[in-house]
Amino acid sequence: MTKVVPASRHRTLHAGWHWGWITPPVLFVALIVGAAIGETAIPVSTVLQVLGNKLLGLGYPVDRIDAGIIWEYRLSRAVVAACCGAGLALSGVVLQALLRNALADPYLLGISAGASTGAVAVTVAGVGAGAVTLSAGAFAGAALAFVMVAALAHAAGGGTGMRAAGVIVLAGIAGSQLFNALTAFIVAKSANAEQARGIMFWLMGNLSGVRWDDVVVAIPAVALAVLTCLWHVRALDAFTFGSDSAASLGVAVRRVQVILIGIAALVTAAMVSMVGSIGFVGLVIPHAMRFVVGVRHGRLVPASALAGAVFLIISDVISRILVPGQVLPIGVITALVGAPAFALILIRGRTTR
Amino acid sequence: MSLSCQSLGWSVRRQPIVQDITLDVQPGETLGLIGANGSGKSTLLKMLAGIRAPTAGRLTLDGRDLASYPQRQIAQRIAFVEQQAETGDRITVRDAVELGRTPWLSALRPWSDTDETIVARATAAVEMQGFEARQWATLSGGERQRVHIARALAQEPQILLLDEPTNHLDIHHQLSILSLVARLPVTSIVALHDLNQAMECDRLALLQRGRLVTLGPPEEVLTCERLAESFAVRASILTDPADGACVLRFHKPT
Ligand SMILES: Nc1ncnc2c1ncn2[C@@H]1O[C@H](COP(=O)(O)OP(=O)(O)OP(=O)(O)O)[C@@H](O)[C@H]1O
Ligand SMILES: [Mg+2]
Numbered sequence: 001m002t003k004v005v006p007a008s009r010h011r012t013l014h015a016g017w018h019w020g021w022i023t024p025p026v027l028f029v030a031l032i033v034g035a036a037i038g039e040t041a042i043p044v045s046t047v048l049q050v051l052g053n054k055l056l057g058l059g060y061p062v063d064r065i066d067a068g069i070i071w072e073y074r075l076s077r078a079v080v081a082a083c084c085g086a087g088l089a090l091s092g093v094v095l096q097a098l099l100r101n102a103l104a105d106p107y108l109l110g111i112s113a114g115a116s117t118g119a120v121a122v123t124v125a126g127v128g129a130g131a132v133t134l135s136a137g138a139f140a141g142a143a144l145a146f147v148m149v150a151a152l153a154h155a156a157g158g159g160t161g162m163r164a165a166g167v168i169v170l171a172g173i174a175g176s177q178l179f180n181a182l183t184a185f186i187v188a189k190s191a192n193a194e195q196a197r198g199i200m201f202w203l204m205g206n207l208s209g210v211r212w213d214d215v216v217v218a219i220p221a222v223a224l225a226v227l228t229c230l231w232h233v234r235a236l237d238a239f240t241f242g243s244d245s246a247a248s249l250g251v252a253v254r255r256v257q258v259i260l261i262g263i264a265a266l267v268t269a270a271m272v273s274m275v276g277s278i279g280f281v282g283l284v285i286p287h288a289m290r291f292v293v294g295v296r297h298g299r300l301v302p303a304s305a306l307a308g309a310v311f312l313i314i315s316d317v318i319s320r321i322l323v324p325g326q327v328l329p330i331g332v333i334t335a336l337v338g339a340p341a342f343a344l345i346l347i348r349g350r351t352t353r
Numbered sequence: 354m355s356l357s358c359q360s361l362g363w364s365v366r367r368q369p370i371v372q373d374i375t376l377d378v379q380p381g382e383t384l385g386l387i388g389a390n391g392s393g394k395s396t397l398l399k400m401l402a403g404i405r406a407p408t409a410g411r412l413t414l415d416g417r418d419l420a421s422y423p424q425r426q427i428a429q430r431i432a433f434v435e436q437q438a439e440t441g442d443r444i445t446v447r448d449a450v451e452l453g454r455t456p457w458l459s460a461l462r463p464w465s466d467t468d469e470t471i472v473a474r475a476t477a478a479v480e481m482q483g484f485e486a487r488q489w490a491t492l493s494g495g496e497r498q499r500v501h502i503a504r505a506l507a508q509e510p511q512i513l514l515l516d517e518p519t520n521h522l523d524i525h526h527q528l529s530i531l532s533l534v535a536r537l538p539v540t541s542i543v544a545l546h547d548l549n550q551a552m553e554c555d556r557l558a559l560l561q562r563g564r565l566v567t568l569g570p571p572e573e574v575l576t577c578e579r580l581a582e583s584f585a586v587r588a589s590i591l592t593d594p595a596d597g598a599c600v601l602r603f604h605k606p607t
Pocket of ligand 2 (some may be wrong): 396516
């Protein structure tokens, strides 16, 4: 038997280990950029000095207002943007892999629509009488929506095999429509004009209200998602030929589906409860990364998390500076920047195939 | 490694699809599963592979209930090639064969040179070397089938379950896959439609409407009467003058 191992093979084999080196500097640079650029540009050196003061207790003399903008406003915002981007992209990776459907993303499966309904029910309709937090309401809504979509898909002869993919998409569309209608109903019935405008802005994605309190929720949620996905990369790969094939490769299909889809719902709900429904990231970042690093999850999971994080930080920066004096909903930017970028990748992917 | 079932059955919506199968697979043998379309071959194989839970009877691996094994341990012992399994993912041949190592790997037991060697050997066994970097979508039906078999070989199973492995294969590759299976020091259960190929198995199990009608050496199972009953064909059994082997010839029922 001949053993042919091309040299490039060894390089890609260990690619998984390199993400530990690439991710921190890339994320760090993106966060600094996110903190430096805005309506008033602040020099990078000032940003670094503020960071040094806050994190390492160095006593650089920095303007109090600049320090406040950077630390209280922009940095917390950039960190949450990064967490949202990574979390939504990973949810997309997981759902696309497990449901064997290229169109699966958190929104298609009703998770985001449900989260919005839950959040609106708490903030506008007053469900829970103040005892339930926005995040809890959003998570409950997301869980309820996903359970309903899954139950509908199951009742309609679903399952998780390839032939069931279409059924699940249809169930997801039905669920999303239902929960979007509920959201609109609650808003129309209970919200005053001021609240309604605030909610509409929030539903398209809005990072303005983000503070360090939110970071405390976002980082654990996304860390949990990243670690769970990394732990399950081989299981995700095993679904390539469907769930029966995954089972015959030794994957405990039910358990993996419950854990991973549960985490995807949890992360999406956490993110939507903080910043509203930011579109595009969960669907397109995983596809874009498949073109760049391939379909194997050992590379796809870290690449998607990193790309999602950087993409949202940059989108947030653009949303703040595109129209002077006005902040656009970030969902508008993710679609405006993402769609052409994705088109380019698609075209390039075709010619190099 | 012995696999055996007693009164095994599977039904859906009270409709029995497979019923009352009692079977002891001998270690090392090649057992052929034959039967008309819809007779329950694939359903039985899925139960034996541990991916479909029986609704009746008992299924044991080395004397222990198969359902009591973790899925991973089953996959380290039993590999299964489905009748058809497709993907829209842009995976390469090598990616597909590497999937066979899944049950042996974990976060604590990463990919190693041993796995590399096993994957290369499995790819070579189905004569797919040189195709490693090819995209799945560009493969022909027979090439895909051979990659699936290589994936199963890379699992290094003691029991190999193949559902119509010669489907899509040209005659050369049909014979080479079957002789490979016969040569491998593993127990194999193979669903087959070509009865002349079934003749090469150690034993044959003939299924008819979900029931096991006979189990035994090919010459005892493949009689003209049974073929007429199970497959609704008239068969004549000829002898190849070259080596005295039996050859089946089929005619439309009169
Ligand atoms: N999930 C299911 N629901 C309803 N009927 C089913 C189901 N699975 C299998 N069947 C039926 O059970 C019978 C046996 O199916 P199976 O796939 O085991 O047949 P087979 O012997 O492999 O046939 P073939 O030679 O065509 O591959 C068929 O009639 C099929 O329609
Ligand atoms: Mg079959």
